[in-house]
Amino acid sequence: MNQQVRTISELDRVIHEPGRLIIVTLLYAVERVDFLYLLHETGMNKGTLSSHLSRLEEAGYVEIAKTFRGKVPQTLLRLSPSGRKALERYRRKLKEAL
Amino acid sequence: MNQQVRTISELDRVIHEPGRLIIVTLLYAVERVDFLYLLHETGMNKGTLSSHLSRLEEAGYVEIAKTFRGKVPQTLLRLSPSGRKALERYRRKLKEAL
DNA sequence: CCTACTAGTTTGCGCCGCAAACCGGTTGGT
DNA sequence: ACCAACCGGTTTGCGGCGCAAACTAGTAGG
Numbered sequence: 271m272n273q274q275v276r277t278i279s280e281l282d283r284v285i286h287e288p289g290r291l292i293i294v295t296l297l298y299a300v301e302r303v304d305f306l307y308l309l310h311e312t313g314m315n316k317g318t319l320s321s322h323l324s325r326l327e328e329a330g331y332v333e334i335a336k337t338f339r340g341k342v343p344q345t346l347l348r349l350s351p352s353g354r355k356a357l358e359r360y361r362r363k364l365k366e367a368l
Numbered sequence: 369m370n371q372q373v374r375t376i377s378e379l380d381r382v383i384h385e386p387g388r389l390i391i392v393t394l395l396y397a398v399e400r401v402d403f404l405y406l407l408h409e410t411g412m413n414k415g416t417l418s419s420h421l422s423r424l425e426e427a428g429y430v431e432i433a434k435t436f437r438g439k440v441p442q443t444l445l446r447l448s449p450s451g452r453k454a455l456e457r458y459r460r461k462l463k464e465a466l
Numbered sequence: 467c468c469t470a471c472t473a474g475t476t477t478g479c480g481c482c483g484c485a486a487a488c489c490g491g492t493t494g495g496t
Numbered sequence: 497a498c499c500a501a502c503c504g505g506t507t508t509g510c511g512g513c514g515c516a517a518a519c520t521a522g523t524a525g526g
Binding site (some may be wrong): 287289314315317318320322325341342343352 | 482483484485486489490491492493
């Protein structure tokens with residue numbers, strides 16, 4: 271079992287999933303954003319986006335804050351420090367592997 | 369929906385799966401190899417390896433040839449031309465996305 | 467013979483991504 | 497005042513997938 275193999279098998283599966291990789295990549299650039307922005311930017315439907323965000327929250331990679339914009343609910347998302355590190359680590363490993 | 373997002377969502381899911389990425393990466397380097405070599409090199413168990421290989425065969429990325437080494441069966445694997453292209457394409461896209 | 471081993475394949479399970487259905491609240495029409 | 501339509505998400509259900517345990521067909525050893 272060579273080093274390349276080991277590197278690939280250590281990839282973070284939470285981030286590796288393309289849907290979540292997209293989310294995390296977007297969040298990495300903007301620091302703080304709302305659900306609807308992500309919805310349009312990712313091109314996903316609401317259910318898919320919501321469940322990926324929950325999974326990222328469980329992993330401690332994304333922080334979800336619910337507020338109101340006037341009277342309509344608004345969900346704000348940001349990448350946690352641990353999420354930023356996880357993405358950076360993921361990118362490093364991937365480049366190393368390819 | 370920006371370009372980075374589009375690139376990620378176009379990633380080939382057959383290759384994206386880490387188990388298969390490992391297999392394809394190994395095959396890319398060696399041209400032709402048997403099941404047991406892959407088994408040891410990947411660190412997978414036989415069932416996992418077998419099913420990933422079947423999936424890669426269905427996708428047209430790997431060619432599976434069954435022969436005998438003396439009296440014991442031997443399964444030989446090679447990356448098809450389309451498999452090579454798929455991996456190259458996958459790598460390009462991924463680098464582009466990160 | 468008959469038990470153990472080799473070289474895989476198949477089965478079964480549990481998790482996951484996905485979209486349809488749902489839900490609490492708000493706005494607009496009459 | 498009512499109620500239908502809409503907004504901003506969440507939950508449910510389903511199909512597919514990765515994984516390892518169980519199985520299979522054949523070989524070798526005692």
